[in-house]
Amino acid sequence: MFKILSIITISAFIVHSFNSLNGQWKLIQYRDCIGKSVINEPGDLHKSIEVGLKTVHDSGTIKGHTISNEIVGRYILYNNNKIRVFSFGGTKVGEGTEWGAAFWSAMPRASSYNIKKDTLFLNYENDKKVMVFIKIKK
Numbered sequence: 001m002f003k004i005l006s007i008i009t010i011s012a013f014i015v016h017s018f019n020s021l022n023g024q025w026k027l028i029q030y031r032d033c034i035g036k037s038v039i040n041e042p043g044d045l046h047k048s049i050e051v052g053l054k055t056v057h058d059s060g061t062i063k064g065h066t067i068s069n070e071i072v073g074r075y076i077l078y079n080n081n082k083i084r085v086f087s088f089g090g091t092k093v094g095e096g097t098e099w100g101a102a103f104w105s106a107m108p109r110a111s112s113y114n115i116k117k118d119t120l121f122l123n124y125e126n127d128k129k130v131m132v133f134i135k136i137k138k
Contacts, residue, residue: 020115021053021060021077024137030102031130042099049103050136062107067100068093073107083122085110106131 027049030039041048051064055077062073062085073088088108095101109124118135 021055021113021120023135024050024052024064025120025133026050026136027103027131027133029130029132030106031132032128033130034128039099039102042097045097045099049100051133052137062088066090066095066103067097068095069100071107075110080112081114082112083110103131 028041031037045067047065047067049064049066051062051071054061054063058077060075060077062071062075064071069091071088071090073085075083075085077083085108095104106124106129110122111125111127112123114121114123120133120135122131122133123129124131
């Protein structure tokens, strides 16, 4: 009886953890954990970078937009909040800003994530850098 209850509890925790990624997220900041630099979203952008994440079990889809492009992708989640984006692309209009170009470079290199309240910390470059998102829709 205890083993069955433990398995159900662990399974529920894993599904809840994965599903907490679900929703619409707005990129607000890049952080370099080694150099301790922080780059906030520029105030003069005509459009923010937003991504919709939808996870089912341990895999999910990415849909959204950068400043100039539509984006799509797919990812797999692993234990200990590890993530691997194995497909990422979109329209190919010149991004025009360093903010958008950095996103194109960072997203396929995502390595892990953490969520605190309505903030998603998506680590990349083997967890040396972080993209910080706020939830804008559930």
